[in-house]
Amino acid sequence: MRRLWPRHVRSRMTLWYVLVLGLLLLAYAGVASSYLFYSLREQLDHDLLEDVERVEGLLENTPDGRVALEPVHHGEDELDTQRFVEVWSPEGILLYRSPTLQGGTLGGPPRPRPEGSAEPSPSTVRLADGTRVRMAASIPSVDGRRVFLRVAHSEQALWQEMEEIVSVLLLVLPPALVLAGLSGFTLARKALAPIDAMAHSAERISAERLNERLPIENPEDELGHLARAFNATLARLEAAFDQLRRFTADASHELRTPLTAIRSVGEVALQTPKSATEYRDVIGSMLEETDRLTRLVDSLLTLSRADAGHIHVQRTDISLLGLAQEASSLVEVLAEEKQQRISVEGVPTLIVSGDRLILRQALINLIDNAIKYSPAEAEILVRVAAGKDNRLIVEVVDQGPGVPQEHRSRIFDRFYRVDSARSREWGGAGLGLAIARWAVEIHGGQITFQSVEGQGSTFRVALPSTTTPEKNGHEEVST
DSSP states (O other), rough: TTTOOOOSSHHHHHHHHHHHHHHHHHHHHHHHHHHHHHHHHHHHHHHHHHHHHHHHHHHOOOOOOOOEEHHHHHHHHHHOOOOOEEEEEEESSSEEEEEGTOOOOOOSOOOOTTTTTOOOOOEEEEEEOOOOEEEEEEEOEEEEEEEEEEEEOOOHHHEEEEEEHHHHHHHHHHHHHHHHHHHHHHHHHHHHHHHHHHHHHHOOOOOTTTOOOOSSOOOOHHHHHHHHHHHHHHHHHHHHHHHHHHHHHHHHHHHHHHHHHHHHHHHHHHOOOOOHHHHHHHHHHHHHHHHHHHHHHHHHHHHHHHHHHOOOOOOOEEEEEHHHHHHHHHHHHHHHHHOOEEEEETTTTTEEEOHHHHHHHHHHHHHHHHHHHHHHEEEEEEEEEEBSSEEEEEEEESSSOOOOOGGGGTTSSOHHHHHHHHHHHHTSOOOOHHHHHHHHHTTTTTEEEETTTTTEEEEEEEBBSOOOOTTTOOBBOOO
């Protein structure tokens, strides 16, 4: 059975279309035929009842005690083979029968009925020869004598007309379904042609050809929407592949730099004998590069685990000001080397729900970034305040050179550095801001920055609050 089912969608659509259309046409033909049949039979009953009244007026008694029709109508009745008349006495004696009955009967002797009871409605009976007739009865009086009258009209004309109508429908329906099927197949093939074009285009797309896009004939219809959605997916995949390539190249370069330095220092140290002090300096240099390599690997592992969703946030209520002070104290030694000062201010009652280690790492990266780019003896400000929409704000303000306009859109990209030479001098790999953004966003927050060239930058972290902040004399910071 499965093999008999059409493979192509257009064929299946055409088949379903023809089947549904055929069922609808058959249902319509059945309803229309039934309506016509009952309308014709209603007209037949109407003519029959009128004929009953006419026959009642034509009945007359005969000398032999029977009943006859007036000669004029009697002549007509003999000529009309579609009309049948019977007259019975209350005692069940046949008084008159139409010659057209040919010895048959319309129902035999009548059953006694109470006087004044309603006459039964017309009904269908069969004659001895199988002819279907529509019969009506009445109990008229003929010269004061009550008789039982039956009048019937043949249904042959009605059924003949119905057979003609059904024959016409059976002749017209198959060609109509064939024509509808051909039209439906042509329409389905034309409607599905864009899908075939998209399928052929999609087959040519590979990892090396992600820049190709599907053709769009009409961007406003459903197929155009599908093509636009598919093209948007291709664009995201292309961007992801490009980012992965850049990430792989940058990671390889960053890993190779400290390894090359370690190897060079070791090879130079082994070329000539050195004193213990000189060997100590060589080992110290190698340890510095090892420490830099360790930080880089830790950052890469953090981002890799974050991308894979393997880092679970352990939420606790944290004082945001206390967290900022803790992060500042951990990098304070770096600021002292440049004779810089870190100032932390804010409202101590502001509470945020989050993972202390992840949020602290984000603040450490922001403050460390400010230390790297701020000049010697500069002040770095860390400000904690309540923002709008029930959000808490942490701002890290530096006095660095600022971020040029052309670099601002990629400042949070991985391995991206505004000043590569200066970043490597301070041990940066361009991952700090990327980790900070991930840490903030995983807590439902947002990280932004404002920068003016030559006047420093302000990095702003907005986090959802778990408590209503107390102002304590501090104004809200606009987000």
